[in-house]
Amino acid sequence: MDHGQGESPADHAVVAAAGGRGSRILGGATGARPVAIALFSTIVFFGAIVVVVVTSPGWPAVREAFFNGGIFKQSFPEIARAFLLNIRIFLIAEAVILPFALFIAVLRSLPGPVFFPMRALAIGYTDLFRGVPTILVIFILGFGAPALQLSGVPISPLFWGIVALVLVYAAYVAEVYRAGIESVHPSQEAAARSLGLTRFQSLRFVVVPQAVRRVVPPLLNDFIGLQKDSALVALIGPIEAFRQAQIDEAATFNFTPYLATALLFLLITIPLARFTDWLIARDRRRQLAGRGT
Amino acid sequence: MLASRAMRRLVLLLAAVVLAVSAAGCGGSKKSSSGTTTGTTAQACTKSNLHLVHSGQLTIGTGNPAYPPWFAGGTKSSYWKVDDPNNGQGYESAVAYEVAKQLGFSKPEVKWVAVGFNPSIAPGPKNYDFNIQQVSFNPQRAKAVGFSRSYFQENQSVVGLQGTPITSAKTFADLQKYKLGAEVGTTSYDYIVNNIKPSQKPQVYDTLNDAITALKNHQIDGLVTDFPGAYYIADVQLSNGVIVGRLPTIGAEEHFGMTLEKGNQLVDCLNRALATLKQDGTLQQLEQKWITGKAKAPLITQS
Numbered sequence: 254m255d256h257g258q259g260e261s262p263a264d265h266a267v268v269a270a271a272g273g274r275g276s277r278i279l280g281g282a283t284g285a286r287p288v289a290i291a292l293f294s295t296i297v298f299f300g301a302i303v304v305v306v307v308t309s310p311g312w313p314a315v316r317e318a319f320f321n322g323g324i325f326k327q328s329f330p331e332i333a334r335a336f337l338l339n340i341r342i343f344l345i346a347e348a349v350i351l352p353f354a355l356f357i358a359v360l361r362s363l364p365g366p367v368f369f370p371m372r373a374l375a376i377g378y379t380d381l382f383r384g385v386p387t388i389l390v391i392f393i394l395g396f397g398a399p400a401l402q403l404s405g406v407p408i409s410p411l412f413w414g415i416v417a418l419v420l421v422y423a424a425y426v427a428e429v430y431r432a433g434i435e436s437v438h439p440s441q442e443a444a445a446r447s448l449g450l451t452r453f454q455s456l457r458f459v460v461v462p463q464a465v466r467r468v469v470p471p472l473l474n475d476f477i478g479l480q481k482d483s484a485l486v487a488l489i490g491p492i493e494a495f496r497q498a499q500i501d502e503a504a505t506f507n508f509t510p511y512l513a514t515a516l517l518f519l520l521i522t523i524p525l526a527r528f529t530d531w532l533i534a535r536d537r538r539r540q541l542a543g544r545g546t
Numbered sequence: 547m548l549a550s551r552a553m554r555r556l557v558l559l560l561a562a563v564v565l566a567v568s569a570a571g572c573g574g575s576k577k578s579s580s581g582t583t584t585g586t587t588a589q590a591c592t593k594s595n596l597h598l599v600h601s602g603q604l605t606i607g608t609g610n611p612a613y614p615p616w617f618a619g620g621t622k623s624s625y626w627k628v629d630d631p632n633n634g635q636g637y638e639s640a641v642a643y644e645v646a647k648q649l650g651f652s653k654p655e656v657k658w659v660a661v662g663f664n665p666s667i668a669p670g671p672k673n674y675d676f677n678i679q680q681v682s683f684n685p686q687r688a689k690a691v692g693f694s695r696s697y698f699q700e701n702q703s704v705v706g707l708q709g710t711p712i713t714s715a716k717t718f719a720d721l722q723k724y725k726l727g728a729e730v731g732t733t734s735y736d737y738i739v740n741n742i743k744p745s746q747k748p749q750v751y752d753t754l755n756d757a758i759t760a761l762k763n764h765q766i767d768g769l770v771t772d773f774p775g776a777y778y779i780a781d782v783q784l785s786n787g788v789i790v791g792r793l794p795t796i797g798a799e800e801h802f803g804m805t806l807e808k809g810n811q812l813v814d815c816l817n818r819a820l821a822t823l824k825q826d827g828t829l830q831q832l833e834q835k836w837i838t839g840k841a842k843a844p845l846i847t848q849s
Binding site: 318396399400402408409410487488489490491492496499500502503504505506 | 664667668669686687689690727730731732735736747748749750751752756759760762763764765766
């Protein structure tokens with residue numbers, strides 16, 4: 254156990270990162286008593302919130318507007334079908350983002366004065382697309398690029414929506430990769446070069462594999478962000494889950510369809526978030542064990 | 547004992563949270579009662595007896611930009627970029643001022659505010675006395691906001707680009723193979739899905755302008771929108787636009803009503819005013835003055 258038994262559970266209740274023996278989410282203690290205390294305080298805490306909400310004067314109206322079972326059942330299947338489009342958007346985008354962003358990050362990590370233009374290009378790119386709100390990029394590309402009316406340039410809003418998400422998220426992900434690459438100690442590259450590997454080979458076989466392994470959790474984090482932002486593509490035409498919910502809401506003046514949409518997003522993002530936590534915990538265990546296990 | 551001290555701290559924390567939550571809950575949910583019941587007598591509809599957002603002033607909401615034929619005259623201001631409703635020109639502006647006159651307001655006592663389309667049909671308190679922006683009546687909307695009686699009978703229509711295949715469409719079957727678009731939350735969208743039933747999923751946009759841009763870009767083949775507004779879109783907003791046709795009324799007649807906060811009894815006075823304006827022919831006169839071309843556009847048939 255890496256922290257004292259004498260500390261109160263409350264001090265640790267917020268420490269959510271799992272790891273070590275026992276359960277950190279319960280405050281790191283073991284045995285029946287802390288479990289009972291945690292259970293009791295949880296029931297009191299959430300019970301109090303539920304009671305306050307349910308007894309509030311506006312509750313019947315809120316229940317009708319946000320938790321309407323009939324409307325939920327009626328709108329859910331169609332929203333779920335529309336959600337398939339979100340899944341398609343973020344899967345295609347992520348598949349392009351991962352290699353593209355790595356390419357940008359490698360460009361930015363190239364040493365020496367010869368590669369200055371490459372570095373400048375990579376820096377300019379990340380500055381631009383990290384700095385502009387995603388919604389603007391989607392609007393500008395979704396309505397602007399097709400307006401050029403160049404033959405061979407696609408006009409599909411879905412295409413341009415995905416391109417916009419790729420451009421924005423690749424800028425974030427490139428920075429994540431770069432952090433990973435810079436975290437690999439220079440001696441690694443020096444050792445690789447001394448073994449006769451070229452600069453590219455040492456990057457390819459020594460630096461990048463270590464860098465990528467270290468940044469998997471933040472990469473997943475950005476992937477979750479991408480999943481949520483797939484809803485922004487609706488602004489240029491396609492009907493995805495959020496837009497379908499908006500259509501249902503406009504027809505019924507009931508916000509339950511939004512709740513259904515939120516639930517669909519949670520179904521995807523929560524498991525991924527837990528998986529990310531697990532990866533972080535595993536990584537920490539390995540580091541504490543001196544790597545290699 | 548350590549554990550019990552921890553428990554005490556926890557309980558204190560929980561109590562604080564509960565207090566904070568309940569305080570927040572009480573603060574927000576008070577709603578002022580909507581005044582004494584006013585009848586529909588002429589007396590109740592005089593200026594001094596009305597419950598207004600700003601007393602002595604009739605505050606009217608509409609969309610910004612305000613477009614012909616609903617608003618006209620080309621008077622621009624830094625706020626109203628296309629047509630300033632304050633000039634009394636265009637069908638809706640003219641109707642609104644006639645109604646104001648019936649209620650005893652002079653022209654300077656009328657103030658216009660900009661309202662988004664979807665907020666104007668959503669439940670909740672409003673910052674205007676009534677809203678006039680081509681809102682079609684439907685029973686679901688009427689559950690959320692108050693509706694005046696009709697001030698305009700309307701049809702949907704399809705706008706396309708000159709020289710594109712959709713312009714030769716004569717029936718629903720012809721239209722079904724094209725990609726259609728509409729503004730979100732409108733009866734135009736409902737019309738596509740419920741009546742035309744195209745084979746490709748329709749595209750939906752936040753604003754009519756976005757939908758027009760998509761049409762310009764050939765991202766959609768046809769834009770479904772209110773018929774009178776279609777002229778302005780086809781002739782002014784698109785230089786190469788064309789009205790493919792008016793769409794037939796299916797089911798209940800579609801009409802525009804003024805909307806206001808649910809339960810606002812001003813609606814009775816609006817209805818009285820509109821009834822008078824209909825009876826004395828003012829509405830018809832204004833329609834002839836501001837809305838033209840109904841005869842020019844072909845009617846698309848169901849089969």
